[in-house]
Amino acid sequence: MLPIDEVLAPLNQALTLRPNAVLVAPPGSGKTTRVPLAMLEAPWLNGRKIVMLEPRRLAARSVAGYMAKLRGEKVGDSIGYRVKHDTKVSAHTRIEVITEGVLTRMLQQDPSLDGIGAVLFDEFHERSLHSDLGLALCLQSQSLFREDLRLLIMSATMDAESASALLGDAPVVTGEGRMFPVETRHLPRRAGVRVEDAVVTAVQQALAQDEGDVLAFLPGAAEIRRAQAGLSGVSPGVRVLPLYGSLPQAAQEAAIAPAKPGERKVVLATSIAETSLTVDGVRIVVDGGTMRVPRFSPRTGMTRLETVPVSRASADQRRGRAGRTAPGICYRLWTEQEDLRLEPRSTPEVLEADLAPLALALAAWGVADPDELSWLDPPPAPAYAQARALLRRLGALTEAGAITPHGHRMAELGLHPRLAHMLLRAQEMGWSRQACDLAALLRERDIVRYDRSVPNVDVMKRASILQEARQWRGELPESLGGLRVDSALCRRIITEADHLIRMLRSSQAQSNQSEKEQAYTGDVGVMLGWAYPDRIAQLRSSGRFTLANGRGAAMEAGQALAYDRYIVAVDLDDQGVESRIYLAASLSLEHIEEHFQTDIRHEEIMEWDNSARAVRARKRLLLGGLLLKETPMENPDPERVLTVLMEGIRLNGLDMLSWKRPERQMQERMQFMHKVNPEQWPDASEAGLLDNLETWLGPHAYGMKSRSDLQKIPLTEALADLISYEQRVELNHMVPTHMTLPSGSRVPLDYSNPDQPVLAARLQELFGWKETPRIGGGRVPLTIHLLSPAQRPVQVTQDLASFWKTAYYEVRKDLKGRYPKHYWPDNPLEAPATSRTRPKA
Known part of the structure; x- marks a missing residue:
């Protein structure tokens, strides 16, 4: 008997009275396998199916297998599963264990979930994007079509109150666990020591001091491979096995299987082993304390994998793996003070993920605004708006936001919208085979292995390697195309690509197949540009590019693509001012003009060129922020000019x-x-x-x-x-332009100060002029600048009569001393005016 058995009756009673419930039970209580089986004969189920969501494929297969074993059946009889590329169900199947993406597609195909009586969300605390979406869609389906549909959320560490409120104040049923005592030991990782090296040291210590198999948690596959190399030959009779999501199924099953008699096992795992799985024989957990999560940046439109500290909930889940079958020990590679500062829970994926898949799923469901649905955490508005903008660019949505026929076909493929769009466009060109290879390559880690050499960023190189690998029968060599490759990964990618081509041909997206469909002739850059139009990039200088989205990007020196005029930057980070390019493909301007016509803007630019002091009329071709071509405009509109x-x-x-x-x-x-x-x-x-x-x-x-x-x-x-x-x-x-003086000279007037027009003339030319001349119909007196023979001002006045009577004699004395040859009469009003030194006799 398992601890969960004590609450099965109250749980069934709750679901009899109410459509929804929340079950909180610790790890090891048996909720994942006992609850679905206990519901099979419930009257409210009325013979319908139960669908249970598991976050991971390995857990889904394992859980289905264990429940089938309890019933003495084969998987696929009354208990089955549906996961990516693998389905075992039959007409008699009553319980289907599925991964979360499968539920989304089931809802899109049949919003009423006809024939399904209950949907169980296991390990809901992980809060993946698909689980949040699946629950939101199920709640609306329940509201609109299926009042009799039961929804049950199950977890060991979730916020039960929030979940209950979301489910309409659903009852919360709490179960007890059966955990053996687990001793916690802190072995803090020293500064500068890689997590995999610290894990190797801790595993070696545990094998020497403690009994039982070891489960060690690392953030990703790369760290696992390095730790596996570090533990090679650690001790006779010890097998070191990896466990992560992209491993082949056989390798995953080997990792969770019991060790052989007389043998100890060390399992190096990612967070995949935190929940739902029981790794037989484990009594020691070594927790590296970190996990790898995708983080989407609305600023750049890119997702990066970020290594972050585990949450308190994850740390407790990991620790619990050591006490499932016997007392255990947990080595934590951080200090007790750091332990106190752990976040209570991991951030829900919906708050940090690329929301393009969610936006497409909602559009296919008929929802434009996520606020129409119920969420524990609604999708952030900026990221969601950016996702819909991408879908419009990919042709999945109209400008008004409605899903297009192309968008429906994209949703049916179940891929990221970028890759789905690429496959459908490639199918139209007869390039399906190569497009499927590219999609499979991009969904996995890099097939090329590097030591300390500069990574080759060319996707075309990888496509060629994959094509060469297809020609081999049996084991692949360690080197293909002049590069070291992961042969097992190559085989898996080929299998994935083959599945994609079959899916593409059998989907409703199927179009008339051309004769060249099998040919491997598609242009890699064009196809990747279809998937990533915002990452088409233009060369600025050697190795430095500008992306169509306006960001800068750069690749390491020595890359052949560093000198290409145009590339598609497929994989890059979003750090700093310029992102580092990890994967790219070459693209020609001719192909851009041919295959991206809907993305290209034609502009006629007429602007003032201040350096040339001229109007420049140019015709431009632009792709996002990239100027592809600029030519002079012939016969520009003279009005605009x-x-x-x-x-x-x-x-x-x-x-x-x-x-x-x-x-x-x-x-x-x-x-x-x-x-x-x-x-x-x-x-x-x-x-x-x-x-x-x-x-x-x-x-x-x-x-x-x-x-x-x-x-x-x-x-x-x-x-x-x-x-x-x-x-x-x-x-x-x-307002005359000139004034004629008594001397006969015609002098221009100065109107630069409209309040005081100026007449400037030599004093001798004004002799006999008794009054100040006026303009403007006699209303405005001129300001007279009286000049010396050297044309320098000696007096400024607007009252010429007063000047002759008073100031003239002082001025005369001065000028007569300086200009003795000139004519300086005693009575200027009676003297003849002259423009000469002296008047003519």
Whole structure:
């Protein structure tokens, strides 16, 4: 009897009275295998199926196998499973253990889940994107179609209150566990020591001091492989086995199988072994304290795998693996102080993941706004908006946000939307085989192995390796295409690619197959560009690129692709200003123009080039933020040219025009009249003329493009266009350009200060002029600058009569001393004016 058996009756009673429930029971209590079996004969089930979600394929197969064994059956009879590429069910199957993505597809195909009486969400505390989505869709299905559908959330470490509230205040049933005591020992990892090296040391210590098999947790496959190498030959009779998600099924099953008599086992595992699985014989856990999680960056649109400390819940789950069958020991490779600072739970994937798959699933379901559904944590709005923008770019959604037929076909494939779009586009071209190879390659870790050499980033190289691997029968060599490869991974990727091609051909997306479908002739760069249009990149300098999304990216020196004009950067990080490129493929401009026409924007740019002081009219081809081509525009619209030309003048001021003294005086005379009568006369100041460029300058500048053209405009004529003929007559009468002096000289007037027009003349030429001359109909006196024979001002006055009476005699004394040859009469009002040194006799 298992501890969970004590609460099976209350649980069934809760589900009899209410449609939903929450079950909280510790690891080892038996909830995963006992609960589904106990529900089979419940009256509310009424002979329908039970579907139970497991987060991982290995756990799903293991759980189904164990329940079938309890019933004395083969898997596929009354107990079966559905996981990726592997299904064992029959017409008699009553309990199906499935992985979470399978539930999403089941709901999309049949929103009412006809024939299913209950959906169980096991290990829900892991909060994967698919589990949150599956629960949200099930809740809506229950609300709209299936009031009789039962939903049960099960976990050892989840927030039961939040789950209960989400399920409509569902009852919470709590079970007890049966854990053997586990001693915790802290072996802190020293600074600078890699986690795999610390794990190797701890495992060696545990094998020497303690009894039983060892389960060691590391963040990823790379660390596991290095730790496995470090434990090679650790001790006679000890087998070291890896356990991670991408391992072949046989290798995974070997890791969880009991050790042979007289043999000890060390299992090096990722978080895959935290829950649901019982690794037989384990009495020692070595916890490296870290885990690898995907983190999506809305800023860059990229996902990276990040190594983070485990949460308290994960650490407790791992520790519990040592006490499932006997007392155990847990080595934690961090300090007791660090242990106190662990986060209570891991961040739900929905808050940090790429939401494009979720957005596509919701669109296929008929939901545009995730707020229409019930969530424990709703998808973040910025990431969700970015996901829908990507789907629109891939043709999965219309601009209005409705799913397209292409989007439905993408959803049916069950792949990431980027890869689904790539496969469907490739199928149209007859490139399905190579596209499936690429999709399989991108869904796995790199097949190329590196020691200290510079990694080769070329995806085409990997596609060629995969093609070469297909020709081999039996074991693959360690080197293909001149590079060291993971032969087992190559075989698995080939198997995955073969599955994808079968799925593509059998899906509703199937189109008429062309004769060249089997040919391996597709362009790698084009296909990857279909999947990652935002990561098409243009060369800036050797090894440095600009992505279509505006980000910078760079690859290490020595790469052949470092000099290509265009690439597709498939895998890159989002650190710093420039992302580091890990995988890329070459792409030609010709292929971009041919295959990305819907992404390319055609622009006609007309702008002011301030360095050239001219209007530049160009035709541009742009892909996102990339300028693909720029050519001069033939016969640009002269009206648009004129508008830009006016902007250039406003930017640089009226000095762009050819101002000579007559033109400037014309402007100043008009501004003088504006000061006198602002309601009748236009503002001819610099600001006023700039504001009114189109009126007075536009007709003269029509057809011009540059400053050199503008220099040819007769500005006097242009300015005159601001006033009427009558105003021009009035201007000449009221504001003369020149004044005739008593000496007979004709002197220009200076209107640069419209408040004080100036007449500047030598004092001797004004003899006999009794009063200050006036303009503007006699209203405005001129300001007279009286000059010496050397044309230097000796007096400024607006009262000439007063000057003759008083100041003249002091000025005369000074000038007579400096200019003794000149004529300085005693009575300037009676003396003849002269422009010479002395008047003629």
